[in-house]
Amino acid sequence: MARIVQKYGGTSVGDIDRIKRVAARVKKTRDAGNEVVVVVSARSGVTNALIERALAINPVPEDREMDMLLAVGEQETIALMAMALHALEVPAVSRTGSQAGIVTDPAHTRARIIKIDTTRVEESLEKGEVVIVAGFQGSDGRENITTFGRGGSDLTAVALAAALTADLCQIYTDVEGVYTADPRLVPDARKLTEVSYDEMLELASLGSKVMQARSVEFAKKYAVPFEVRSSFNEVPGTIVKKEVESMEDVVVRGVAVDLNQAKVLVSNLVDKPGSAARIFQALADAGVSVDMIVQNIGRNGVANLTFTVPQSDTRRAEQTVTALLKEEGSGEVEIFGSIAKVSVVGVGMRSHSGVAATLFSALAEAEVNIQLISTSEIKISVVIESEAAEQAARTVHDAFNLSGTD
Amino acid sequence: MARIVQKYGGTSVGDIDRIKRVAARVKKTRDAGNEVVVVVSARSGVTNALIERALAINPVPEDREMDMLLAVGEQETIALMAMALHALEVPAVSRTGSQAGIVTDPAHTRARIIKIDTTRVEESLEKGEVVIVAGFQGSDGRENITTFGRGGSDLTAVALAAALTADLCQIYTDVEGVYTADPRLVPDARKLTEVSYDEMLELASLGSKVMQARSVEFAKKYAVPFEVRSSFNEVPGTIVKKEVESMEDVVVRGVAVDLNQAKVLVSNLVDKPGSAARIFQALADAGVSVDMIVQNIGRNGVANLTFTVPQSDTRRAEQTVTALLKEEGSGEVEIFGSIAKVSVVGVGMRSHSGVAATLFSALAEAEVNIQLISTSEIKISVVIESEAAEQAARTVHDAFNLSGTD
Numbered sequence: 001m002a003r004i005v006q007k008y009g010g011t012s013v014g015d016i017d018r019i020k021r022v023a024a025r026v027k028k029t030r031d032a033g034n035e036v037v038v039v040v041s042a043r044s045g046v047t048n049a050l051i052e053r054a055l056a057i058n059p060v061p062e063d064r065e066m067d068m069l070l071a072v073g074e075q076e077t078i079a080l081m082a083m084a085l086h087a088l089e090v091p092a093v094s095r096t097g098s099q100a101g102i103v104t105d106p107a108h109t110r111a112r113i114i115k116i117d118t119t120r121v122e123e124s125l126e127k128g129e130v131v132i133v134a135g136f137q138g139s140d141g142r143e144n145i146t147t148f149g150r151g152g153s154d155l156t157a158v159a160l161a162a163a164l165t166a167d168l169c170q171i172y173t174d175v176e177g178v179y180t181a182d183p184r185l186v187p188d189a190r191k192l193t194e195v196s197y198d199e200m201l202e203l204a205s206l207g208s209k210v211m212q213a214r215s216v217e218f219a220k221k222y223a224v225p226f227e228v229r230s231s232f233n234e235v236p237g238t239i240v241k242k243e244v245e246s247m248e249d250v251v252v253r254g255v256a257v258d259l260n261q262a263k264v265l266v267s268n269l270v271d272k273p274g275s276a277a278r279i280f281q282a283l284a285d286a287g288v289s290v291d292m293i294v295q296n297i298g299r300n301g302v303a304n305l306t307f308t309v310p311q312s313d314t315r316r317a318e319q320t321v322t323a324l325l326k327e328e329g330s331g332e333v334e335i336f337g338s339i340a341k342v343s344v345v346g347v348g349m350r351s352h353s354g355v356a357a358t359l360f361s362a363l364a365e366a367e368v369n370i371q372l373i374s375t376s377e378i379k380i381s382v383v384i385e386s387e388a389a390e391q392a393a394r395t396v397h398d399a400f401n402l403s404g405t406d
Numbered sequence: 407m408a409r410i411v412q413k414y415g416g417t418s419v420g421d422i423d424r425i426k427r428v429a430a431r432v433k434k435t436r437d438a439g440n441e442v443v444v445v446v447s448a449r450s451g452v453t454n455a456l457i458e459r460a461l462a463i464n465p466v467p468e469d470r471e472m473d474m475l476l477a478v479g480e481q482e483t484i485a486l487m488a489m490a491l492h493a494l495e496v497p498a499v500s501r502t503g504s505q506a507g508i509v510t511d512p513a514h515t516r517a518r519i520i521k522i523d524t525t526r527v528e529e530s531l532e533k534g535e536v537v538i539v540a541g542f543q544g545s546d547g548r549e550n551i552t553t554f555g556r557g558g559s560d561l562t563a564v565a566l567a568a569a570l571t572a573d574l575c576q577i578y579t580d581v582e583g584v585y586t587a588d589p590r591l592v593p594d595a596r597k598l599t600e601v602s603y604d605e606m607l608e609l610a611s612l613g614s615k616v617m618q619a620r621s622v623e624f625a626k627k628y629a630v631p632f633e634v635r636s637s638f639n640e641v642p643g644t645i646v647k648k649e650v651e652s653m654e655d656v657v658v659r660g661v662a663v664d665l666n667q668a669k670v671l672v673s674n675l676v677d678k679p680g681s682a683a684r685i686f687q688a689l690a691d692a693g694v695s696v697d698m699i700v701q702n703i704g705r706n707g708v709a710n711l712t713f714t715v716p717q718s719d720t721r722r723a724e725q726t727v728t729a730l731l732k733e734e735g736s737g738e739v740e741i742f743g744s745i746a747k748v749s750v751v752g753v754g755m756r757s758h759s760g761v762a763a764t765l766f767s768a769l770a771e772a773e774v775n776i777q778l779i780s781t782s783e784i785k786i787s788v789v790i791e792s793e794a795a796e797q798a799a800r801t802v803h804d805a806f807n808l809s810g811t812d
Contacts, residue, residue, distance in 0.1 A: 053422065058493040068481065072485075086471070087465075
């Protein structure tokens with residue numbers, strides 16, 4: 001007997017038929033002799049409809065009330081899922097986040113989990129019940145409902161798996177797993193059988209939008225292995241865990257493309273001590289998250305500083321930097337919106353000097369111009385024209401033989 | 407400064423604009439220097455949509471999960487109402503039934519209130535906040551959500567008014583108050599300025615569907631005066647309280663018509679001791695609520711027993727009685743669906759012998775045939791053909807001069 005936490009996203013429970021299909025899958029898992037905890041999201045579309053209604057009433061809704069409102073979406077799904085399981089004669093009980101013992105800090109709309117009191121969930125599992133937990137939400141311990149922000153249901157699943165020392169955590173979604181590249185961009189992208197947390201983090205945060213980084217980080221911290229797989233078929237997905245067997249052999253695990261960044265160029269900045277620090281502090285204060293940073297100093301003591309920011313932060317970044325440059329007394333800002341960031345990701349990359357060379361020559365052969373380069377322990381990223389992104393991804397995917405076997 | 411509990415039903419908060427309009431009304435009440443607690447229902451249509459979804463998944467949903475599901479409707483409204491008040495710069499905080507301290511027994515879908523811990527609501531009122539409470543729901547004290555059944559939001563309002571020793575409880579609805587008769591049936595029906603709990607109970611339970619009997623009974627028990635009024639205009643409504651000033655002068659307060667009853671005739675029942683008791687015990691066991699009962703014994707020892715039941719219970723009543731008559735060894739059942747029950751209601755009626763006579767002769771003049779008669783302390787009811795209901799109601803309304811002044 002294993003203890004399994006299964007998480008089903010909004011698309012997987014999008015309508016009556018899909019809820020019934022998930023219930024059948026849960027029944028099958030339980031009939032095989034397992035203890036099952038099911039975490040569900042709001043039906044797809046429900047959360048957005050609630051947000052729309054809120055904004056029509058108040059363009060700046062208070063966070064506490066937003067949590068009170070949005071928690072409704074998951075609560076509907078857990079009740080319907082329990083009913084669907086009862087219809088299959090599976091004993092089941094629904095629990096809101098609060099009822100599942102999930103205690104968070106009081107930071108409404110972006111709460112962090114402090115602890116999980118699993119008493120009631122354990123009681124139900126002992127009685128042989130399937131426990132259905134509302135994802136994305138908890139309570140601040142003072143009876144206020146809190147929510148975790150985007151991707152919060154994955155976090156609920158991973159955190160519950162850790163707290164319940166589950167044998168397996170399955171993240172059911174609308175893709176079959178983690179791929180070597182986005183299959184929409186690279187048709188011969190291949191599904192990975194296994195991937196490490198760090199690789200998953202880079203692949204996920206870079207546009208293979210399978211899971212939010214936060215949940216993967218949580219899983220890494222508590223060493224919770226999990227599987228990403230599709231709720232629409234029976235195909236095994238990708239196992240995400242600490243170490244991946246093939247780690248030594250295969251250096252590059254995947255190619256990620258991110259089209260949601262913009263490039264900010266600060267030119268003719270007279271290089272005074274701390275200029276860069278002040279710019280990035282101002283951006284941090286303004287809540288702009290900066291990704292890649294490159295600086296060159298010319299011989300006349302004038303610096304060119306380039307960095308990327310999420311496209312949604314472009315305006316704020318421009319305003320912040322413009323104001324700061326006025327104080328500094330030099331420099332101009334320019335924004336380039338149509339860029340793409342292409343990254344190759346793989347643990348152990350650092351010790352294989354050939355990776356960068358292979359990447360750059362593949363792009364050169366494809367006549368793709370590299371604007372920026374940045375490297376880390378497990379990834380090399382380049383910024384290119386967004387029009388070249390698809391071509392670049394395919395070329396790089398080929399160059400590293402990613403469509404071969406795992 | 408007064409403490410006021412205002413309850414707004416599903417139609418009153420049916421869409422964004424109506425929620426904003428209610429918020430404006432609440433603001434006005436608060437700006438006048440009052441402490442305000444607002445109880446809201448689910449937006450009209452939401453509860454039915456949830457029930458529909460539940461039944462599509464499981465035709466016999468478990469009560470606990472039904473409560474988990476339905477509670478969602480009110481929770482949405484309280485959050486939106488808080489946001490609407492914030493938009494008007496009114497400090498406000500939403501509370502689910504559980505968060506408002508409403509503790510019930512564990513009878514899901516028909517829970518009864520055991521106690522209300524008003525600590526948190528009082529705290530908010532002290533801070534000058536408007537408290538918005540989800541109607542219709544509470545918690546069983548073991549973290550399970552419970553609901554009260556139909557009309558439950560009125561109950562929340564009345565119970566909170568009692569627990570908070572509010573100065574006034576206002577039930578905002580889509581009618582302007584309690585009328586001497588249903589204005590759709592009797593065009594010159596008049597709104598009553600005041601009415602006693604008992605009269606309201608008879609008028610409401612008999613088809614002037616303003617409020618469920620349960621909430622009026624609760625208000626009577628705890629002597630909570632309340633006002634029934636429209637949320638769509640500023641017209642004062644009807645005050646419902648223990649004693650009504652005009653009580654001695656005006657005997658008949660209103661005419662009620664109930665078209666939702668069916669008549670069950672049990673004929674040729676050999677009169678054995680306890681026959682009737684066994685029939686009504688069986689009906690009670692089957693959950694059929696019986697209203698009027700009339701029995702005549704013929705001289706050959708054969709009894710005819712007639713009673714009325716809600717139309718929705720007709721089939722169950724027929725099956726139950728048929729099974730019992732088999733055991734008894736005599737009697738036949740016949741169902742008459744198209745009947746109407748017309749009642750005149752008024753405290754003090756018993757001591758005015760003329761009421762019955764006036765009622766019967768008015769009906770006789772209108773050539774309406776009376777099938778059954780039943781009387782109580784404050785009401786006389788007759789069962790007639792349903793086709794004659796409208797004509798009968800108008801005739802009786804006229805006969806008692808109900809369109810005159812209060």
